[in-house]
Amino acid sequence: MRKKIEEELAKLAFGDLSADEASRLELRTQVDPEAAKTFESYRRMKDELQLLGQDVPEDQLSKERLRQAILTRGLKHSEPAIQRMSWIWMPVAAAFIAFGAFYLKGNFPAGGSTSTVVVDKTTAPEPNWLPEVGVVRPPKNDVFVMPETSRSPVVSSSAPTRVAMGGTRKSTRMSGSASRLANDPELPSGAAGLDMFDRSPMSASEPVESPLNFGKSAEPAPAPTIIVIQTETDASTGTLKATEVGDTANVLVGG
Amino acid sequence: MFWSAASLYLAVTIGGGTDLSEREMRAWKKVQPSIVSIIEGRTVSGSAALISADGLFITHASAVSGAEAMGRTSTGRIVTLKKLATDEPTQFVLLKADIWMEDAPALTIAPSVQEKSILAITPTGPARAEIVKAAYGIVNPSRKVVSVNEIQLENNMRSLSGVLLVNLNGQLVGALNAALGMSAEQTVQKTRADLNNRGAAGLGGGGILPSQPPTLQYGPGILTAAYSVGTKVLSRVVAGFLSSSHEVRHPAIGVFCRDAIPGGAVIETVTKDSMAEKAGLKSGDIILSINNRQVRNQIEFAQIMADHEIGEVLTIWIQRSGLRQQVKVEVGSQP
Numbered sequence: 001m002r003k004k005i006e007e008e009l010a011k012l013a014f015g016d017l018s019a020d021e022a023s024r025l026e027l028r029t030q031v032d033p034e035a036a037k038t039f040e041s042y043r044r045m046k047d048e049l050q051l052l053g054q055d056v057p058e059d060q061l062s063k064e065r066l067r068q069a070i071l072t073r074g075l076k077h078s079e080p081a082i083q084r085m086s087w088i089w090m091p092v093a094a095a096f097i098a099f100g101a102f103y104l105k106g107n108f109p110a111g112g113s114t115s116t117v118v119v120d121k122t123t124a125p126e127p128n129w130l131p132e133v134g135v136v137r138p139p140k141n142d143v144f145v146m147p148e149t150s151r152s153p154v155v156s157s158s159a160p161t162r163v164a165m166g167g168t169r170k171s172t173r174m175s176g177s178a179s180r181l182a183n184d185p186e187l188p189s190g191a192a193g194l195d196m197f198d199r200s201p202m203s204a205s206e207p208v209e210s211p212l213n214f215g216k217s218a219e220p221a222p223a224p225t226i227i228v229i230q231t232e233t234d235a236s237t238g239t240l241k242a243t244e245v246g247d248t249a250n251v252l253v254g255g
Numbered sequence: 256m257f258w259s260a261a262s263l264y265l266a267v268t269i270g271g272g273t274d275l276s277e278r279e280m281r282a283w284k285k286v287q288p289s290i291v292s293i294i295e296g297r298t299v300s301g302s303a304a305l306i307s308a309d310g311l312f313i314t315h316a317s318a319v320s321g322a323e324a325m326g327r328t329s330t331g332r333i334v335t336l337k338k339l340a341t342d343e344p345t346q347f348v349l350l351k352a353d354i355w356m357e358d359a360p361a362l363t364i365a366p367s368v369q370e371k372s373i374l375a376i377t378p379t380g381p382a383r384a385e386i387v388k389a390a391y392g393i394v395n396p397s398r399k400v401v402s403v404n405e406i407q408l409e410n411n412m413r414s415l416s417g418v419l420l421v422n423l424n425g426q427l428v429g430a431l432n433a434a435l436g437m438s439a440e441q442t443v444q445k446t447r448a449d450l451n452n453r454g455a456a457g458l459g460g461g462g463i464l465p466s467q468p469p470t471l472q473y474g475p476g477i478l479t480a481a482y483s484v485g486t487k488v489l490s491r492v493v494a495g496f497l498s499s500s501h502e503v504r505h506p507a508i509g510v511f512c513r514d515a516i517p518g519g520a521v522i523e524t525v526t527k528d529s530m531a532e533k534a535g536l537k538s539g540d541i542i543l544s545i546n547n548r549q550v551r552n553q554i555e556f557a558q559i560m561a562d563h564e565i566g567e568v569l570t571i572w573i574q575r576s577g578l579r580q581q582v583k584v585e586v587g588s589q590p
Contacts, residue, residue: 226554227391237479242432251514251554252398253398255510
């Protein structure tokens with residue numbers, strides 16, 4: 001039987017059809033035994049569902065939901081809702097989660113073990129650092145030799161420049177300049193501490209990942225302030241000209 | 256009457272240029288005997304700092320154009336300064352006084368920068384300056400990356416060549432290696448201010464006209480952003496200058512890199528007979544990490560290199576033709 005006819009029979013059984021359509025389908029059920037059988041099954045189904053629905057709140061028992069459930073799942077027995085008993089399991093689940101959290105963090109409630117787990121980052125092994133077998137090869141065995149380039153290491157410095165003179169900068173000699181500088185986000189943290197301007201912007205405690213993953217990450221590197229010091233003298237200052245590079249892509253560096 | 260009083264007030268309060276604090280003056284008095292003013296022609300082109308009691312001075316290349324220059328000590332004596340060596344990556348110059356009879360102590364190098372406030376020894380005298388932030392500088396033509404400090408000071412003097420920087424403890428913290436250039440608008444402003452000053456001087460008394468902003472005077476004047484190498488690099492330079500060969504050795508493995516996509520530093524050129532060449536590094540290799548530190552671009556490569564010293568052995572992961580491999584490279588020197 002076609003799906004459409006079956007749907008219409010279901011609608012007929014649940015009283016969703018107009019009078020004309022209902023009479024037309026009823027005529028068909030009289031001449032078509034299969035249609036009659038299907039209609040009868042849906043009608044029985046409706047009666048059973050109405051009986052089952054006596055315990056269900058009225059607002060949850062709509063014809064639309066019942067019909068959809070029947071059309072999609074039929075009359076298969078469904079598992080009882082575990083949510084009815086969920087309140088029994090909630091304390092157990094909470095206790096289990098709490099135990100798991102303490103266990104994973106290496107902390108235990110007072111009264112238990114008082115040991116403190118200290119990870120020595122300098123000596124702790126890096127499990128991610130195991131070299132991949134078959135990948136590590138000495139350079140001498142490598143047969144892929146890239147052609148030597150003869151490009152000059154000196155590149156033109158037509159990078160965008162930042163001009164920081166004139167009215168764009170206010171005098172740091174004015175009152176309150178110290179506090180302003182202290183709040184300057186460009187200043188390194190702990191600006192009053194030792195080695196504040198000689199330390200590398202890269203922290204030693206920066207998390208390290210496997211070298212096998214290096215080069216794959218799409219995470220862009222933080223853009224440090226890069227100053228290109230030119231060879232020509234700036235006539236206005238008498239010293240060498242500096243330009244601040246905004247985009248360091250394609251800038252050649254030596255090291 | 257009012258404008259005359261205002262002009263006098265401006266000239267006194269913001270036009271002096273010597274309004275240093277007591278502590279700054281103490282620092283200046285401490286270092287003054289160890290500073291000589293370099294004279295080229297009839298002008299002061301910069302300053303040099305005594306780094307050895309036997310008459311060795313350090314200055315910036317912008318202060319000395321020839322093989323030798325004249326120097327004037329704090330006591331007024333004139334000495335001849337001969338250029339002994341130049342460190343190309345930093346443009347520091349080593350000078351030697353022909354006869355050095357002054358009883359002045361050699362300046363020490365500050366181990367680090369502990370205060371933002373510093374003194375700039377300009378051709379016209381000491382001036383207040385501040386270190387505002389740290390950065391990295393790429394020095395042409397060597398393309399060497401060095402840590403630099405950004406200095407802010409007022410460009411009231413006509414020249415910033417050969418400006419030495421000392422902290423308020425009287426220790427050398429650097430020299431102005433370079434300054435950001437002026438825009439066209441600022442050049443016009445400076446020219447106008449020069450004309451104004453000339454006009455004001457012509458009025459007799461050097462006063463400032465009330466309608467003309469004191470663009471080049473002390474106070475809220477034009478600020479210049481300049482750069483000095485960090486004290487770590489400065490210490491290396493001085494140590495090299497004081498060695499018997501007067502040669503400064505900067506750590507390097509001998510490669511030139513650009514950034515690689517999606518990450519790493521791709522080797523553009525390998526210097527002949529360098530440590531990198533001896534270790535088997537080739538042009539086209541992509542450096543991914545150095546001693547467990549990820550290299551995401553060529554700048555990070557140079558930053559990491561700057562943190563290592565000559566003689567250290569680096570473990571470098573590279574990618575070559577799609578394969579990753581580990582290479583051990585000893586840090587050499589870049590003369």
